[in-house]
Amino acid sequence: MKQERLEQLDKIREKAEYIFALAGNPNVGKSTIFNRITGMGVMTANYPGMTVELNIGMTEMDDLKIGIVDLPGTYALGAVSEDQMVARHGVLQGQPDVVIVILDANNLARNLYLLLQFLDLRCPVVAALNLVDQAERAGTHTDVELLAEFLGVPVVPTVGIRGDGLDELMHQALELARRREEYITIPFSYAADIETRVRKLARRIERKLEEFPYGLSPRALAILLLEDDEEFVAALEEEEGEGGELIAYCRQIADEIEKEHGEKAALIIARERHGIAGSVASNVQERREYDRPRLGERLWEYTTSFKTGIPILLVVMGLVFLAIFWGGGALADLFSRFWDSYIGGPLNQGIESLFGVNLLSQSLGWAVDGLGAVLEIALPYLLVFYIILGFMEDSGYLNSVAFLSDRSMHRLGLHGRAVIPLISAVGCNVPAVMGTRVLSTRRERVIACVLIVLVPCSARVAVIMGGVSRYVGWAPALLLFAILFVIVIAAGLFLNKVMPGESTGLVMEMFPFRRPSMANVLKKTWLRLKDFLYIAAPLIVAGSFVLGLLYESGWIFKLTQPLEPLAEWWLGIPAVALLALIFAFIRKELALALLVVLAAQVIPGVTESSTLLDFMSKGQIFTFALVCAIYIPCVATLAVLWRELGARDSLAITGSTVILALLLGGLSHLVLTLV
């Protein structure tokens, strides 16, 4: 999969004159800048680890095609977790012409560490000092020219979200790419004793090696080896003769350093870099301290403090539910009235007058109803939900949630860091499964993936809200969410028990609240809706059409007959409804949409708002939504699971969710008939 992306990079390289890579610490706004430059729509959020893959895009400047690679955020070019490995290989193997290092002006010293590493590797670097507006507001002023002078690289102040400074940034990067041949990156030199040793080792490397991995300079290699970098040490060990000797020499030098300083060479080098980064930052930045913590900070403290944080969390969750319930419901009413009077009716009449009454026109009628279901049921709830999700992501509240939940997550074999993919799974399971790459062990990733699959995604939320809360009531909808919550917890507890190993620790940078930009939230909402409108909506219409064909031709009874015992006897729902559930493997939104269409077509002539209730009882709708929420992840999720975890685990997850869904569905039926 890594290879896949790198191949894609090679293709871009053929087309583009230059390739620029966007690198930086997590959550400094790389993807926002990437979107601005390329005009693409990569998901962004105010928490670390949103990007875990190389995003690749193109842009044009001065009639030149430029490939842009957005790397996952990383604190260093080490090899700790998989997302960091992706970033590292994006740079080392991707060989960009220019590395644009994006720095957070609020936290310059720590951010400079990575830039210094790039200088050590002698990559041509342009720095973007991002979030300067926020830093200035917080009282931190940066002397950009002085910073550029110290670093010896161009520095451009930027505000990614507004696009300020990005033209200049690209211009500087292009300038640098053009004179790449003559351009020399000058790394900082370390303290005399370290520097002498680095140079000694570099000279030895230069003499002994004929080829340098990734075309790195001897000094860069020397530093990497002293840092005990696994990949390079392993690469040298494979070399015949010379490699082993070099490693022995390197160990000797590292030992010398360790003996003198009482710390491992890798740590001494890290300390050196932090020292340089710290003194550069303190030389170029001036800060005004505020006596009182600002509102955002105080609010943030409330959300992370246990006493106030838990009530706030509960209130926020309640508000989100209410907003979807009221807002989605109101929009659904509005859309439904609009559809009935202006589109649905006329469209059906038009079809009938065009084709007459036959199988085709009848099936087309189903398709029209499918379109209606998209607009009336799925769209309103999704729209409201996506807007709320966008705000939550951009505010940075999830950081606080991760902190609060760390301990509970340990019980599930995870840690606080896993909360972020888990919550983003509420939007869509697919990126959430990819997001588990920020976790460091396979055990954690498997557990997280299982839980993610059980977290209702936006499509399932739409089914629950559009089906259960709209037709049955808010309390059963809430009960359904509670059941799902319990299932997630139980699954985590169970996996933590049965899987060998234990959870590792949480180390996560915490980001303060940022004021979400309405424009960005709307943009993200549109990106998510676009996916629904372009992929799910046509599928729903097509699915309705196929269902119509089957139904009107009578074939459907042959199909549903074998399902009858399972559906009617075990789950207590009509066999056709089970067919809709099977269709929903393609997209979960299909489940409810098809049900609504079925109801409208099978029992015609009743008033529009109660159609579903005439087709199925409240209890049946509840069971239906429950099964829909639990069984198999949709096909896209299955595909991504397969890629991340392999065939065995992904099929095991799929199989066990189906069994669980049927078990709970049957139980629900049993309880409902008894009550």
Next chain:
Amino acid sequence: MLTEKMEEYLEALFKLSCEEETLTPTRLSEYLGVTPPTVLDMLRRLEAEGFVRYAGVAKGSGKGKGEGRARRAISLTPKGQRAAKTLVRRHRLSERFLTDVLGLDWESAHREACRLEHVLSPEVEEKLAEMLGNPETCPHGYPIPDEKGHIKEEEKIKPLCDLRANEKRCIARVEEEEPQLLQYLASLGLLPDVDIEVKEVAPFGGPLLVKIGDTQYALGREVASKIYTKQGRGPRRRGQRRMGDARKR
């Protein structure tokens, strides 16, 4: 009268006694890189001058005493303590001077200080301390005894997870069992001698919210238990130099 060699021994004994419970000639010979007979020879001379107490080998021969001899330790007499502390004070003051004022790096400062400590007069020592503002620690973070030989009691080292909210301490060391974690923490700036402030401690074994420099991190208990902290603020350490040094081309 103390010779330079004898002073070296006193200093070594003092430093070792700060770290370990029992001092043996073997340990001393390892530390100084000399042979045990040399050490024994010197110990006898120091004992004769009244700087150390050591029931030498010669007295303890014969059966049944071997055990006692093995446990027999060297200790500094009050006179020896005084002399050693003066030396340590001069050494560490010199180091401070060499790094802070002259801008020497860490190890060069140590080497130079090894020579200076033997030639500083009490007067120079006093002026040096005055000029440096009576520093409490050397660049490496060890305490400097004051002129009366008092050493500021070094606080116990506590793991980070035992701290309370709003406590400000300084990282003493990070457990080295997991090199990957160690390196990751190092890249974040969680290194020994870095100041750390605990902002929030979640109850029931929950995580800690800590502040380092401008950044806040959430650290799980199990990670925090691997980070040890000590009292006070981190000393100025290597790396924090003037910009000119690092930009030598």
